[in-house]
Amino acid sequence: MGISLSGDLSYMSLGELVQIFGSNGSTGILRLMNKYNDNLGEVHFFNGNPVNAICDKKQGKDALYMLFGWTEGEFEFNLTNVNEKDYIKKSRMEIMLEGSRMVDDGVIEKVGPVSFKRGDKSTGNALPVISGPLVDYMYVVDEEDYKDGQEIIKQGKHGNWNWVVLDGIVEIRKETPKGPIPILRVGNGSFVGSIAGLLTKNNVRSASVVADGDVQLGVVDSQRLSMEYARLSREFKNIILSLDKRVKQITNKLVEIELMIKTDDSNITKGKEIIIKQGSNKKDAFIVTDGRAFVIRKTDSGYVLLATLEEGDFFGSIPFLNLGQEPDSAHVIAPKGQLVHDVVDCDLLQSEHDKLSATFKNMIENTAIFLSATTTLSCTPKKKKKKGKK
Amino acid sequence: MAIFNIKKREIECKIVYYGPGRCGKTTNLEYIFKSYKKQVEGEMVSINTEGDRTLFFDFLPMELGKIKGCEIRVQMFTVPGQVQYSSTRKLVLKGVDGIIFVADSMDVRREKNMESLKDLQKNLKEYGLNIFKIPLVLQYNKRDLAEQGIPIMSVEQMERDLNRQLKVPAFPGSAMTGKGVGKTLQECLKLTLKSLHKQFNWAE
Numbered sequence: 001m002g003i004s005l006s007g008d009l010s011y012m013s014l015g016e017l018v019q020i021f022g023s024n025g026s027t028g029i030l031r032l033m034n035k036y037n038d039n040l041g042e043v044h045f046f047n048g049n050p051v052n053a054i055c056d057k058k059q060g061k062d063a064l065y066m067l068f069g070w071t072e073g074e075f076e077f078n079l080t081n082v083n084e085k086d087y088i089k090k091s092r093m094e095i096m097l098e099g100s101r102m103v104d105d106g107v108i109e110k111v112g113p114v115s116f117k118r119g120d121k122s123t124g125n126a127l128p129v130i131s132g133p134l135v136d137y138m139y140v141v142d143e144e145d146y147k148d149g150q151e152i153i154k155q156g157k158h159g160n161w162n163w164v165v166l167d168g169i170v171e172i173r174k175e176t177p178k179g180p181i182p183i184l185r186v187g188n189g190s191f192v193g194s195i196a197g198l199l200t201k202n203n204v205r206s207a208s209v210v211a212d213g214d215v216q217l218g219v220v221d222s223q224r225l226s227m228e229y230a231r232l233s234r235e236f237k238n239i240i241l242s243l244d245k246r247v248k249q250i251t252n253k254l255v256e257i258e259l260m261i262k263t264d265d266s267n268i269t270k271g272k273e274i275i276i277k278q279g280s281n282k283k284d285a286f287i288v289t290d291g292r293a294f295v296i297r298k299t300d301s302g303y304v305l306l307a308t309l310e311e312g313d314f315f316g317s318i319p320f321l322n323l324g325q326e327p328d329s330a331h332v333i334a335p336k337g338q339l340v341h342d343v344v345d346c347d348l349l350q351s352e353h354d355k356l357s358a359t360f361k362n363m364i365e366n367t368a369i370f371l372s373a374t375t376t377l378s379c380t381p382k383k384k385k386k387k388g389k390k
Numbered sequence: 391m392a393i394f395n396i397k398k399r400e401i402e403c404k405i406v407y408y409g410p411g412r413c414g415k416t417t418n419l420e421y422i423f424k425s426y427k428k429q430v431e432g433e434m435v436s437i438n439t440e441g442d443r444t445l446f447f448d449f450l451p452m453e454l455g456k457i458k459g460c461e462i463r464v465q466m467f468t469v470p471g472q473v474q475y476s477s478t479r480k481l482v483l484k485g486v487d488g489i490i491f492v493a494d495s496m497d498v499r500r501e502k503n504m505e506s507l508k509d510l511q512k513n514l515k516e517y518g519l520n521i522f523k524i525p526l527v528l529q530y531n532k533r534d535l536a537e538q539g540i541p542i543m544s545v546e547q548m549e550r551d552l553n554r555q556l557k558v559p560a561f562p563g564s565a566m567t568g569k570g571v572g573k574t575l576q577e578c579l580k581l582t583l584k585s586l587h588k589q590f591n592w593a594e
């Protein structure tokens with residue numbers, strides 16, 4: 001029998017699916033796909049009740065609970081005979097509520113681009129880890145192994161190579177006069193290096209990268225990606241360069257915060273007008289043609305300056321880029337009456353994006369996730385010490 | 391969104407007890423579970439959420455009769471109150487057909503009641519539901535505390551705080567003694583049924 005229901009997990013969660021199949025008394029197999037996981041997940045339903053589940057090497061109830069962490073991805077339900085033993089004895093409502101609770105409580109990890117797992121020999125570091133989708137080995141020209149603590153990239157040196165993490169975790173650090181400051185950690189599927197490095201001949205490394213535990217990296221076929229890059233329109237290249245600039249700016253912001261350099265962003269709104277309001281769902285994107293604009297986030301403790309935009313920089317909402325900044329999570333402001341900007345043709349960008357190789361797309365997505373995670377970090381008040389449960 | 395199950399000749403709908411933490415949602419549901427035992431099908435599911443328990447059971451309210459020969463089955467839920475359970479709260483609210491908002495009569499909980507009602511409105515909106523249109527009943531709980539000399543708000547004040555714009559049925563009650571609990575549920579069931587009739591476009 002064919003597929004009787006399929007869709008997106010971010011739209012309809014496993015918890016909701018359990019309710020729906022329960023109400024309909026359906027019998028069949030639900031398959032879940034998540035690009036951050038090598039294997040498919042399965043849940044078997046008999047008369048509306050989940051009777052078994054498979055997730056990686058786990059089976060039964062434990063597997064089912066793990067699958068609640070798959071909040072992204074796709075699902076497919078096939079009506080088919082299921083005649084296996086009842087491995088799962090709990091009622092479906094209990095499973096649904098318990099599974100959801102475990103995700104909320106952090107007992108079950110969400111499988112997605114950002115997690116908090118630790119490196120093999122990590123020193124109790126609790127920085128988030130960014131993961132990427134599965135690696136396309138067509139683009140890996142060589143593999144390299146690094147030992148725990150070994151430096152992969154040194155800040156300030158020239159270099160154009162890019163790596164993808166095949167196994168393990170690396171830490172990205174900024175070198176400062178007061179010693180290195182950890183910014184973020186990246187894990188399997190994530191890229192190391194910078195997408196802008198594909199273009200510039202003499203790319204200067206803006207951060208250091210160090211192995212957190214033993215890691216295996218894949219050297220990315222830069223030549224192939226550079227050729228792909230070269231074929232892009234000027235507008236598309238601009239977006240990528242501008243994105244890279246934002247990453248560098250927010251990384252510096254994090255360093256300032258970490259070093260407790262007082263940067264007063266509280267007066268930033270003075271004499272300025274709002275171009276895009278934080279929380280608006282405006283779907284347009286623009287490019288600065290004259291003047292300057294500022295991306296600021298309004299937080300409970302005031303404004304945080306995230307980026308300064310100049311001629312050639314974009315702002316707004318690019319369909320394939322979720323920056324974690326404007327329009328949903330930041331304002332764009334500019335000195336009254338001084339900003340000149342053009343509308344970006346998003347349809348054109350989107351169709352160009354559609355034609356990119358999966359690896360190139362992943363690199364862009366990875367950069368955006370990195371930006372979004374560092375933005376969150378720089379807007380989260382520093383906790384002195386993790387408080388125990390009340 | 392109620393589910394119409396032709397095979398089982400059943401209409402399944404969802405009623406959720408909403409309200410700030412410790413207002414008495416669990417106590418309400420426990421009281422119903424105990425005193426309407428004959429109309430309850432299956433076990434009560436109880437999940438331990440921090441500082442709280444989240445409950446579920448199936449309820450078959452006889453007095454509602456049938457719609458077009460279909461039995462009505464009501465899934466009764468409480469939502470976990472703590473902030474961190476946002477996805478569980480959303481999951482429980484998805485497809486809700488009727489809501490009982492339990493407000494705490496204690497003076498000190500005034501702000502919390504109003505915040506929680508706003509939160510409800512926001513959550514419903516995310517599902518494209520309108521708090522002014524969904525079957526909703528208020529319960530002003532813990533009225534019994536007055537007898538112990540604990541300061542509580544007057545019903546009039548709670549009406550002003552919470553029901554000025556909504557103008558939905560509201561009942562004083564005490565989930566602890568059971569007073570008003572049945573009445574609140576009856577009213578919510580009545581409104582829910584009316585709305586189901588409308589949804590399925592069936593004349594009564």
Ligand SMILES: Nc1nc2c(ncn2[C@@H]2O[C@H](COP(=O)(O)OP(=O)(O)O)[C@@H](O)[C@H]2O)c(=O)[nH]1
Binds near residue numbers: 415563
């Ligand atoms: N005096 C009194 N106490 C109540 C009443 N309803 C609930 N409580 C108490 O309030 C506390 C929280 O109740 P609970 O039902 O767990 O609240 P929930 O967080 O909304 O589920 C418990 O200690 C209950 O015994 C009531 O009507 N009167």
Ligand SMILES: [Mg+2]
Binds near residue numbers: 416442443
């Ligand atoms: Mg409770």
